[in-house]
Amino acid sequence: MTNSNVTGQVENEVGHNTIVNNNHITGRLEIESADLGQIINNVVGSLDLDQNGTIVIAGNTVNGTAKYGTNGWCGTGNNQISGATTGTCIGNVEVDVSNTGSTPVKFVAVYMTNIPLAGSPSWQLASGNPTQCGNALLATCNQLPIVIPVGDMAEITMSWTAPSGAFPLPWNYIYFIFVSSHQNYVDGYLYFQQGLGMPLQSRLEQRICPPCY
Numbered sequence: 001m002t003n004s005n006v007t008g009q010v011e012n013e014v015g016h017n018t019i020v021n022n023n024h025i026t027g028r029l030e031i032e033s034a035d036l037g038q039i040i041n042n043v044v045g046s047l048d049l050d051q052n053g054t055i056v057i058a059g060n061t062v063n064g065t066a067k068y069g070t071n072g073w074c075g076t077g078n079n080q081i082s083g084a085t086t087g088t089c090i091g092n093v094e095v096d097v098s099n100t101g102s103t104p105v106k107f108v109a110v111y112m113t114n115i116p117l118a119g120s121p122s123w124q125l126a127s128g129n130p131t132q133c134g135n136a137l138l139a140t141c142n143q144l145p146i147v148i149p150v151g152d153m154a155e156i157t158m159s160w161t162a163p164s165g166a167f168p169l170p171w172n173y174i175y176f177i178f179v180s181s182h183q184n185y186v187d188g189y190l191y192f193q194q195g196l197g198m199p200l201q202s203r204l205e206q207r208i209c210p211p212c213y
Contacts, residue, residue: 001019001020001021001023002019002020002021002022002023003021003022003023004023004024004025005023005024006023006024006025006026006027007026007027007185008026008027009025009027009028009029009030009045010023010025010027010028010029010030011028011030011032011047012030012031012032012049013030013032013033013035014032014033014034015031015033015035015037016034016036017035017036017038018034018036018037018038018052019036019037019038019042019133020038020039020040020042021039021041021042021133022038022040022041022042023042023043023044024042024043025042025043025045026045027045027046027186028044028045028046028047028048028064029042029044029045029046029047029048030047030048030049031048031049031055032048032049032050032051032052032069033050033051033052034052034053034055034116035052035053036052036053036054036055036188037049037052037053037054037055037056038055038056039056039057039058039143040056040057040058040059040060040061040062041054041058041059041060042061043060043061043063043168044060044061044062044063044064045062045063045064046062046063046064046065046066046067046083047060047064047065047066047067047081048067048069049067049068049069049071049074049087049089050067050069050070050071051069051070051071052069052071052072052073052074052076053071053072053073054071054073055071055073055074055075055089056074056075056091057074057075057076057079057089058075058076058077058078058079058177059077059079060080061080062078062081062082062083063082063083064082064083065081065083065085065086065179066079066081066083066084066085066086066095067085067086068085068086068087068088068089069087069088070087071089073091073092074088074089074090074091075089075090075091075097075160076089076091077160077205087196089208090159090161091159091160092157092158092159093112093157093158093159093174093176093190094155094156094157095156095158095176095188095190096126096153096154096155096156097146097148097153097154097156097178097186098148098152098153099148099149099150099151099153099154100151101150102150102157103150103182104147104148104149104150105147105148105168106145106146106147106148106180106181107144107145107146107147107148107154107178107179107180107181108144108145108179108180108181109144109179110144110158110176110177110178110179111158111162111176111177111179112158112160112174112175112176112177113131113174114177117158118159119158119159120142120143120144121142121144121146121156121157121158122140122141122142122156122157122158123140123141123146123154123155123156123157124139124140124141124154124155125148125149125152125153125154125155126152126153126154126155127152127153129149129152131147131195132147135156146178156178159177160174173189173190173191174189174190175187175188175189176188176189176190
């Protein structure tokens with residue numbers, strides 16, 4: 001559903017790809033039980049979400065309440081909501097990075113959608129060994145840099161926020177970049193589906209950052 005004006009409410013239940021972009025709906029917009037839901041740049045009276053697989057809500061104006069309900073993965077950003085908000089919509093992205101080289105790896109910057117990550121990542125080592133977190137050794141670290149010893153893997157969790165400017169539609173992936181202390185980097189894509197998945201291996205050749213795309 002795109003570029004439509006609706007007087008009243010819109011209810012969509014049990015969909016595969018449920019795309020709602022650039023609409024004006026005077027009443028309630030309800031999206032329920034969609035495998036993939038995308039709600040971008042709409043003006044609605046209220047918003048009601050529940051039991052969706054993966055859903056992205058960005059750039060909307062909600063002239064009332066927003067109910068996020070229970071969803072498999074929910075990412076949101078740059079919405080204007082005049083009423084109360086119930087439930088949570090936190091787009092956590094989890095990426096595992098293995099160090100298969102001969103020297104420790106140190107990631108000093110993280111980009112999501114070609115902009116610096118808002119906030120700090122949380123990371124731990126798959127081996128269970130303590131992380132080098134600043135000047136301390138901790139089980140889980142919540143700051144940069146991310147230090148990965150040889151032969152170990154970092155399990156990294158980041159919170160995704162939709163970009164504030166214009167971005168291509170349909171919005172169906174997250175692009176991430178980890179920049180090393182040597183200014184080369186590794187990147188990859190997480191594609192929106194029922195949950196997030198990366199069906200392709202990231203490009204392996206060494207590249208220089210910045211620019212990071």
